[in-house]
Amino acid sequence: MRLTCPLCGARDRREFTYYGAEDYLNRPAPDAPPQAWDDYLHNRDNPAGVTRDLWYHDMGCSSWLLVTRNTVTHEILAVEAVADRKGGAA
Amino acid sequence: MRLAGKGLIDRGQPVTFTFDGSTYQGFRGDTLASALLANDVRLVGRSFKYHRPRGILTAGSEEPNAMVEILEGNQQTPNVRATVQEVFDGLAARSQNRFPSLKFDLLGINDRLSPFLSAGFYYKTFMWPRPFWEKLYEPLIRRAAGLGSLSRQHDEAQYEKAWAFCDVLVIGSGPAGLMAALTAARAGADVILAEEEARMGGRLVSDNLRVDGQPGVDWVEGTLAELRALPNVRLMTRTTVTGAYDDGTFGALERVGLHCGPAPHLPRECFWRIVAGQSVLAAGALERPLAFPDNDRPGIMLASAVRSYLHRYGVVPGHRIALIANNDAARATARDLMAAGVKVAAILDTRPDASVVEDCPVYVNAQITGTAGRLGLTSITFRHAGGSATLEVDTLAMSGGWNPTLHLTCHMNGRPLWREDIAAFVPAPDAVPRLTPAGACNGTFSTAGAFREGQDAARRALAALGRSAPDLALPQAEDAPYALAAYWETPGVEGRQWLDFANDVTTKDVKLSAQENFRSVEHMKRYTTQGMAPDQGKNSNVGALAVLADATGRGIPQTGTTTFRPPYVPTSIAAMGAGGRGAGFAPQRFLTSDQASRDRGAPMIEAGLWYRPSYFPKPGETTWLEACNRETRMLRDSVGVADVSTLGKIDIQGRDAARFLDLVYTNTFSTLPVGRVRYGLMLREDGHVLDDGTSARLGEHHFLMTTTTAAAGLVMRHLDFVHQAFCAGWDVRFTSVTESWAQFAVAGPKARDLLATLLGEMPDLPFMGVADVTLGKVRARLFRISFSGEHGYEIAIPTRFGEALFRDLVARAEILGGGPYGMEALNVLRIEKGFITHAEIHGRTTAFDIGMERMVSAKKDCIGKAAAARPGMTGPERDQLVGLKATSPMGAGAHLFTPGDRVHRETDQGYVTSVCYSPTLDAHLALAFLRNGRARHGETIRVVDHLRKIDILAEVTDPVFHDKEGVKLRA
Amino acid sequence: MRYSGLRVITEGLFGNKGWKPAWRDPAPKAEYDAIIIGGGGHGLSTAYYLAKNHGMTNIAVLEKGYLGSGNIGRNTTIVRANYFLPGNSEFYSHSMKLWEGLELDLNYNVMHSQRGLINLFHSDGQRDAFVRRGNSMINQGDDAILLDREGVREMLPYLDFEQTRFPIYGGLYHPRGGTARHDAVAWGYARGADRRGVDLIQNCEVTGIDIEGGRVTGVQTTRGAIKAKKVGMVVAGRSSQVAAMAGMRLPIESHILQAFVTEGLKPVIDHVVSFGMGHFYISQSDKGGLVFGGDLDFYASYASRGNLPMVEHVMEAGMTLMPMIGRAKVLRSWGGIMDMSPDGSPIIDKTHIDGLFVDCGWNYGGFKAVPASGFCMAHLMATGESHPVAARFTLNRFATGHILDEEGTGSQHNLH
Amino acid sequence: MPDLIAKSALAGHAPLVRAGTRLAECAAAPITSIAPYPGRAAQVDAALAPLGLSFPAPNGQSASGTARLLWAGRDMAFLIGAETPAALADHASLTDQTDGWAILGLSGPLAEAALMRPVPLDLRLAAFPVGRTARAPLNHMQAILTRTDDQAFEVMVFRSMARTAWAELTEALAVLEARAKLS
Incomplete structure (x- = not known):
């Protein structure tokens, strides 16, 4: 599998560390109800198909990446840097 | 038998080799199989289950029978295909899976017992009495099974792995592959042409084919000459593409040094990772055997293999040969043999309407009903349109048609499609993205068709790459239609008809599996083991499927097919694991003090990837404990020096740096004054402790964070995530400076004296203070922090001066009665002081467990705060950090019980994490997690370590044993 | 028909013509007392124990492919009871006891081989963690022995004790650990369930779960609607999709675990060996193939196939630990789809829908759990109460923080 | 006050040559990492201008005289062979x-x-021309690679792992030399 890092270019999967689903980006407010934190930390759509998940280019530029890809075919549909993502960070 | 003047071997280079102790001669270019056949050796192995005599079936890597063991000692290599292994001077090959000899194998008895050893018999017996399985049945089965043997010695040979990138990867160098490569190469694309065999050309060099009116071999040589001259082409022979992986990545195995004897640094094999923009699969096709009674005798071979041996090696495998086939194409075998002057006894054609016009007898509607010859074929018996007959032959060439070599197209879950006209599976379109099959592997069997498809595939690849294809005329070659009538087994006869030669699976086994309702093709495969042998069903899958389809009354497409998985050919662990041997498995990280520690005889132990000194032995000390006790006392009494450079160091700068630390630490850093250091606790978002360490404020907007050695990388990744995901717009940047600074702990009552002599002027540094200092012209940093509980410092210096400073510090310490100390003493010192490490922060620990819940600031949010508030994360039912004190040793990993309770999981009260003998307190100490432990200080607890046979009582205490008030620390 | 050595001989004498189908191929009925979705190891054992322990025989197992087509058919066949956290400890201990009587119980030789399992450790810290584990095992009533370096050398002389990157300090030896023939376990339970009247329905994919007023009423399938008041979802590898049919979102992420088998070799590895530093484990099958594996591929996937980085990592680990296997040739690699839970421990629980039960989250430890998982799931489905040895495998433990995290890696699904 | 002697990462490793290819430790030059804060690109380039440098694009470098500014990852470049302009600090x-x-x-x-x-x-x-730089693994180590000439590369690895990098490149050269002798 190869991911195209927006900074480094196309790289082998071994350069990246996977974290998990995009859910981890949507951190609830500190006082959000327990259900929100349970969903944030644990519960997942886990689709057989297109998903968005988080990868870290730790053997490269240290970017966290938001990857859109298909879990059945392994096709990579899009890669963007988490820090530069649409909607932006806090 | 070798024919004069035939073949592509180098007759100028004779080669001497042995098989089962007998010496033979071959020529450079021979495979072991061709050389053995040239020497009239037919019996080469025994089958897996019934130990039946077996010969050479094929001329390629799909060989199921002719597997031998070569070389000796730590070079011993089992299961080598005689059809792939090239001969070289001194090659010693042995047959395997036989005892005492190949000709007389005691386990040949299994063949007689075969009625009782049918498919799946072992699931139905050997159940009683229960202990007999491990003691009797299983050892017997294990000894009988298996093929070759590993030497049990370390494989010390050289292997390598490498990367290659190209625009177009062409897999296979027959007519389709060569045409594809030539087309792509002329268009200027970077081309890799990978060929499994030592010689390029595929069937063009194995058959008597003509291209543009010339011998096929000549066209191959001409094309290769052009390709070799092009700078954008890389020709890789002896290279099997083993797997198709995502995004144009392929695995490939190159047999680098296997065709010659071992040489220094010469790899046996290289495992390639090839990344291709586009690829063309031109892997050809594999001829199918036919099933008929006793179709597995030495001397019964694939028709195409007979032609390969004839044309490539100038070898004919026998003196009187017959051919059985269900197609026209195989007849070339008989014609080529006759042209070479070899006697062809007959052609048996299974088709009723086949032509009878040949220069030898032809029998149509022929079906073989039996064969004879214990160790090699002597005759065949068959029925045909006009009756039945027996023929004395020593060789039978057979052809059941061809299966496209589509394996790679299944590696990404592609499901092949059945084509009734050729009675074979072909690749599904686009089964592997950006890969185009061409030629025989695509079900197109004529040479002209292969040229055409090869060129088309290259054009398709070039178009996808945005390149225009060259105008290249197709060579002229035979374009005969592939006339075949499916034929799978001889109907209505007794006797066993082999499908899977390597695993001894017969048509009866397949029918039995259907009878027992193992009707799914996967059930049949698993129940009979058909297709699970070293050839992975390359020779038998389609035949078995046809028999199963027949037995279940379904068609072949409805019956389905099993999945081909990588690797295409069995691939050595050593090749794919090249570089992993010994220290190569992971990088080694060395401290600047490494040599200085070794000079003092310190044993170096692994700490993650680092090597750290365990202790520094003195003359007269015989155990590590003596040294450790001395070093501990030394530090408590005078001064010790330790290299602590392995701790992670992260430089954090920016106007939002303090704010950022407040987010990642449970406690507050924005209030920390410049020039001061604070202990910080970091949680994972799930509320458990991630790491701890100190952070120093070097300036208003400048911090230096310290992590544990174990979590340095983890913390950096965590900080990067928190920053990029939640606050990318903040003015904060962090950079690892772990490697930039060597850092040494100097601790003990005389630490200040030592540093005063070093620095000249000792800065007035409060406990948890930091200051810049200079050593001559070298800038350094001095921290007043302590992991030992003593008055202590850590001094950091640019790494290039690390070794010099360490040696200097140690020399100064020794003048003061101190010296260096290692990991063992460091561990004792921190346990005495109740400091935790990753023995305690093991990933299941909460701030509450270690008594630090008050360090989770109520005034601010931090990572992990919300999850740490879950009900299960705090409370008296949790195990809490305590100290244990005893008069005899305790073991880390021991469990705790209330005295009087029975020892059982249900009464378990906790466990010990760290232990030491404390020379300071002359007691055995431990840190432990105890159920509701903070409320139990002063209690007596039972410490049970079954494994180390320790069962003692200990006193539960506060985890800080030494200088609880911190008087020494602050002195 | 009963299997025995005598039967094998008599059938052999008469051309093996008398062997009966191992199970029937019934058409689905309109209604059952209970339906189990998933004809893998866990689903089949659930059906078996529902019939055997609870007398529920009017039940069906619905399998979208062929019986045993999930992870029971593609794993490294290891059976062990070496967990240390309460919750896991008693469950796997129970499973081990069931394994030890399985052949006679099922009248099917699943080739359960208690050849012993050795977990190697490579530092003092790892030793201490394994001692804690070993003591837990013994406290639970199972077996564990601490081996020092020489003890390991005696049992596994072929390891590299000199040059390997992470020296071998010793090992935790679990004598009752071992292997079993994976397909046979599926077939044995299938045959056992069928003999007790359970309908095993293959090629029957569940496409919907019918729920009325908070109660389950049946399922929709590719072979029609089937009614049932009790439905168990036992579909590791597809848990999220099936649960989604009931409107549930599970704490599961699906990951690939690759495994490898070599060509047949004469006996050379007599135990199950696991390499603590390299995430590598190996045993040798009765047929002679070395069966081994390592870590997950680490990214969510349903592709049933892996990628090269993990292949190479596993091979490199093998080469540093036991370089004698260098010349063994890998015959086949495959990938199974693992239900990864956030703490690495499974779920056997009721759901918020009456009559709907879930058995999932086996991570990559599902094979050895097959007997106890079915046993406890059957108990739950039959009685409505959790079996005591599976009482901590609840769905809500993540929300409450009662985590069963043996690895200590936290709420990151792929790290367990 | 001690007179501390500096020691390079590969002190004691003499350059080696295999089949005409040379592996050697390069002389150390000052290296300063520069990580611009968000939105400060213009100010950073202005501060770098006196050196004749500008902040490099990913996988690139900016060079002037003996000074180089090498892209070194997300929001980071290494200034090599020059003192850092004081104006950058803000x-x-x-x-x-x-x-x-x-x-x-x-x-x-x-x-x-x-x-x-x-x-x-x-x-x-063609894919990695002269002047191109990349952060990429060298086996299991993080590294920064730069092509300095058609047939020349500069390889930066963490100092503590330098001996491993040396050993791996040495082995690669030895294997290639043995291969060259084969045909």
Whole structure:
């Protein structure tokens, strides 16, 4: 599998560390109800198909990446840097 | 038998080799199989289950029978295909899976017992009495099974792995592959042409084919000459593409040094990772055997293999040969043999309407009903349109048609499609993205068709790459239609008809599996083991499927097919694991003090990837404990020096740096004054402790964070995530400076004296203070922090001066009665002081467990705060950090019980994490997690370590044993 | 028909013509007392124990492919009871006891081989963690022995004790650990369930779960609607999709675990060996193939196939630990789809829908759990109460923080 | 006050030559990491202008005289061979990395092939031309690779792992030399 890092270019999967689903980006407010934190930390759509998940280019530029890809075919549909993502960070 | 003047071997280079102790001669270019056949050796192995005599079936890597063991000692290599292994001077090959000899194998008895050893018999017996399985049945089965043997010695040979990138990867160098490569190469694309065999050309060099009116071999040589001259082409022979992986990545195995004897640094094999923009699969096709009674005798071979041996090696495998086939194409075998002057006894054609016009007898509607010859074929018996007959032959060439070599197209879950006209599976379109099959592997069997498809595939690849294809005329070659009538087994006869030669699976086994309702093709495969042998069903899958389809009354497409998985050919662990041997498995990280520690005889132990000194032995000390006790006392009494450079160091700068630390630490850093250091606790978002360490404020907007050695990388990744995901717009940047600074702990009552002599002027540094200092012209940093509980410092210096400073510090310490100390003493010192490490922060620990819940600031949010508030994360039912004190040793990993309770999981009260003998307190100490432990200080607890046979009582205490008030620390 | 050595001989004498189908191929009925979705190891054992322990025989197992087509058919066949956290400890201990009587119980030789399992450790810290584990095992009533370096050398002389990157300090030896023939376990339970009247329905994919007023009423399938008041979802590898049919979102992420088998070799590895530093484990099958594996591929996937980085990592680990296997040739690699839970421990629980039960989250430890998982799931489905040895495998433990995290890696699904 | 002697990461490793390709440790030069704060690109470039440098694009570098500014990852570049302009401090975090890295030079006809053993990058000249730089693994180590000439590369690895990097490149060269003798 190869991911195209927006900074480094196309790289082998071994350069990246996977974290998990995009859910981890949507951190609830500190006082959000327990259900929100349970969903944030644990519960997942886990689709057989297109998903968005988080990868870290730790053997490269240290970017966290938001990857859109298909879990059945392994096709990579899009890669963007988490820090530069649409909607932006806090 | 070798024919004069035939073949592509180098007759100028004779080669001497042995098989089962007998010496033979071959020529450079021979495979072991061709050389053995040239020497009239037919019996080469025994089958897996019934130990039946077996010969050479094929001329390629799909060989199921002719597997031998070569070389000796730590070079011993089992299961080598005689059809792939090239001969070289001194090659010693042995047959395997036989005892005492190949000709007389005691386990040949299994063949007689075969009625009782049918498919799946072992699931139905050997159940009683229960202990007999491990003691009797299983050892017997294990000894009988298996093929070759590993030497049990370390494989010390050289292997390598490498990367290659190209625009177009062409897999296979027959007519389709060569045409594809030539087309792509002329268009200027970077081309890799990978060929499994030592010689390029595929069937063009194995058959008597003509291209543009010339011998096929000549066209191959001409094309290769052009390709070799092009700078954008890389020709890789002896290279099997083993797997198709995502995004144009392929695995490939190159047999680098296997065709010659071992040489220094010469790899046996290289495992390639090839990344291709586009690829063309031109892997050809594999001829199918036919099933008929006793179709597995030495001397019964694939028709195409007979032609390969004839044309490539100038070898004919026998003196009187017959051919059985269900197609026209195989007849070339008989014609080529006759042209070479070899006697062809007959052609048996299974088709009723086949032509009878040949220069030898032809029998149509022929079906073989039996064969004879214990160790090699002597005759065949068959029925045909006009009756039945027996023929004395020593060789039978057979052809059941061809299966496209589509394996790679299944590696990404592609499901092949059945084509009734050729009675074979072909690749599904686009089964592997950006890969185009061409030629025989695509079900197109004529040479002209292969040229055409090869060129088309290259054009398709070039178009996808945005390149225009060259105008290249197709060579002229035979374009005969592939006339075949499916034929799978001889109907209505007794006797066993082999499908899977390597695993001894017969048509009866397949029918039995259907009878027992193992009707799914996967059930049949698993129940009979058909297709699970070293050839992975390359020779038998389609035949078995046809028999199963027949037995279940379904068609072949409805019956389905099993999945081909990588690797295409069995691939050595050593090749794919090249570089992993010994220290190569992971990088080694060395401290600047490494040599200085070794000079003092310190044993170096692994700490993650680092090597750290365990202790520094003195003359007269015989155990590590003596040294450790001395070093501990030394530090408590005078001064010790330790290299602590392995701790992670992260430089954090920016106007939002303090704010950022407040987010990642449970406690507050924005209030920390410049020039001061604070202990910080970091949680994972799930509320458990991630790491701890100190952070120093070097300036208003400048911090230096310290992590544990174990979590340095983890913390950096965590900080990067928190920053990029939640606050990318903040003015904060962090950079690892772990490697930039060597850092040494100097601790003990005389630490200040030592540093005063070093620095000249000792800065007035409060406990948890930091200051810049200079050593001559070298800038350094001095921290007043302590992991030992003593008055202590850590001094950091640019790494290039690390070794010099360490040696200097140690020399100064020794003048003061101190010296260096290692990991063992460091561990004792921190346990005495109740400091935790990753023995305690093991990933299941909460701030509450270690008594630090008050360090989770109520005034601010931090990572992990919300999850740490879950009900299960705090409370008296949790195990809490305590100290244990005893008069005899305790073991880390021991469990705790209330005295009087029975020892059982249900009464378990906790466990010990760290232990030491404390020379300071002359007691055995431990840190432990105890159920509701903070409320139990002063209690007596039972410490049970079954494994180390320790069962003692200990006193539960506060985890800080030494200088609880911190008087020494602050002195 | 009963299997025995005598039967094998008599059938052999008469051309093996008398062997009966191992199970029937019934058409689905309109209604059952209970339906189990998933004809893998866990689903089949659930059906078996529902019939055997609870007398529920009017039940069906619905399998979208062929019986045993999930992870029971593609794993490294290891059976062990070496967990240390309460919750896991008693469950796997129970499973081990069931394994030890399985052949006679099922009248099917699943080739359960208690050849012993050795977990190697490579530092003092790892030793201490394994001692804690070993003591837990013994406290639970199972077996564990601490081996020092020489003890390991005696049992596994072929390891590299000199040059390997992470020296071998010793090992935790679990004598009752071992292997079993994976397909046979599926077939044995299938045959056992069928003999007790359970309908095993293959090629029957569940496409919907019918729920009325908070109660389950049946399922929709590719072979029609089937009614049932009790439905168990036992579909590791597809848990999220099936649960989604009931409107549930599970704490599961699906990951690939690759495994490898070599060509047949004469006996050379007599135990199950696991390499603590390299995430590598190996045993040798009765047929002679070395069966081994390592870590997950680490990214969510349903592709049933892996990628090269993990292949190479596993091979490199093998080469540093036991370089004698260098010349063994890998015959086949495959990938199974693992239900990864956030703490690495499974779920056997009721759901918020009456009559709907879930058995999932086996991570990559599902094979050895097959007997106890079915046993406890059957108990739950039959009685409505959790079996005591599976009482901590609840769905809500993540929300409450009662985590069963043996690895200590936290709420990151792929790290367990 | 001690007179501390500096020691390079690969002190004691003499340059070696295999089949015409040379591996050697490069002389150390000051290295400063520059990590601009968000939105400060213009100010950073202005501060770099006196050196004749500008902040490099990913995988690139900016060079002037003996000074180089090498892209080194997300929001970071390494200034090599020059003092850091004081004006940068307001706009970027600056850390001294001089001691953190070992620099190996690999030059000669086998250089590219040797690197394409441990490095999973397309290093063909067309894909990785002279002046190109990349953060990429060297087997299991983080590294920064720069092509300095058609047949020459500079390889930076963390100082503590320099000996491992040396050993792996040495082995790659030895294997290539043995292969060259084969045919």
